[in-house]
Amino acid sequence: MEYRDTGRPSPAPEPREATTDPFAEHRRLLFGTAYHMLGSVVDAEDILQDAWLKWHAVDQASVEHPKSYLVRTVTNLAxxxxxxxxxxxxxxVGPWLPEPLITPSNAVEETEMADTVSTAMLVVFETLNPTERVVFVLREVFGYSYAEIGGFLDRPPATVRQISHRARSHVQARRPRFEADDAAREGITERFMAACRGGDLNALMELLAPEVTLWNDGGGIVTAARRPLHGPAHVARWLLGVMAKPVSAGIRLESAVVNGELSVVGMIGDDPVGALTYDxxxxxxxxIRFQVNPQKLGGVRAAGGAASDPPPN
Known part of the structure; x- marks a missing residue:
């Protein structure tokens, strides 16, 4: 996904209906905002819980624009x-990767989730400082104006513009290169899973670029490579070695849309044990980014599942 300043108008405040609960109405937007800012499903859900408590602690009748109030609350909590x-x-312990999130195949139509950002872009976001990341997400992903963001952060619009320009330049310099089209990515995914299932080292190596790198996040909870792996031979042998371990017995590889991109998830029964995303x-x-930390797989369900929504309050 290429981010750019589109110049489109900012979202207009929505009129409030007495019969509508603003928090429930904007729940997906609030979750999407927090997730983009944090790269963590668990943290995003915690933020929404805190925002819900704050929302119900104020005189809601006095809040002129509930949507803006809630976004500001989530922004500052994040x-x-x-x-x-x-x-x-x-x-x-080891490489840190964001928490993967299974997204519906029609995610591009879910405007309030703003095309859930790829794992690769979430990794790039980690190189921004907190304020840059928040400004970038609000401006480039959700389309808020500099004035609105300044209101959320209590900063002058001119300052926000400078932060946004700096963050955008940083992201553009590091964003992933052009991706394959959907059909090509589907074919690569099927061949990758077939090679892993069959233990075919040569077939797997043929799918990997000469400069391939794999990051594996186990968080010190499960066994994982604590340093990035480089090169087709090293990466392929390591992946097949993981599949051959007794702990991997019964693992089922399935394709799934993770963070808006066709990827691979590993399932044992109904439980996810890994999510593998790649450029x-x-x-x-x-x-390749291989998430196996069990504490970070809450947003992963069986292939074809829906995007994770925060639990009801």
Missing amino acids: LNRLTSARATRETY VHDGRIEK
Whole structure:
């Protein structure tokens, strides 16, 4: 996904109907906002719980624009969480990857989720400082104006514009290269799963780009590679070695739309045990992100499942 300043008008405040619960009405938007900012399903759900408590602690009749109020609340809660998370991640065991999220195949039609961002882009977002990330998400993903974002963050619009420009330049310099079209990606995914299921080393290596790199996030909870793996031979042998381990007995590989892109999930029974997302360049898999931390698989369900929504309050 290429982000750019489209110049489109900002979302207009929606009139409030007495019979509508604004929090329930905008739940998907609020979850999508928090998830884009944090890269964590669990943290996004926690933010929504806190926002719900704050919403029910105010005089709602006095809130002129509930949607803007709720987005501002979620934004500031997420900004606080991002700031504290940076210190925590410095002691994280092995590579840190965002939490994958199964999304519906028609995610492009879910405007309030703003085309759930790819895992690769969430990784790029991690290189922004907390304020840059929040501004980028609000401006480039959800289309808020500089003035609106300034109101959310208590900053002048001119300052927000500068932060946005800096963040956009940073993201554009690091964003993933062009992806394969849907048909090509589907073919690559099927061949990848077939090679893994059959233990076919040569077939798997043919699918991997010469500069392929794999990151594996186990969080110190399950066995995982604690450093990135490089090169087709190393990556392919490691993947097939994982599939051959006793702990992988009964694992079922399925294709699924993860963060808006066709990917692979590993299931044992009804339980997800891994989510593998990747970039495709020139017909080969170039970067692989393999999430196996069980605490980060809450947003993954069986292939074809719906996007994760926060639990009812």
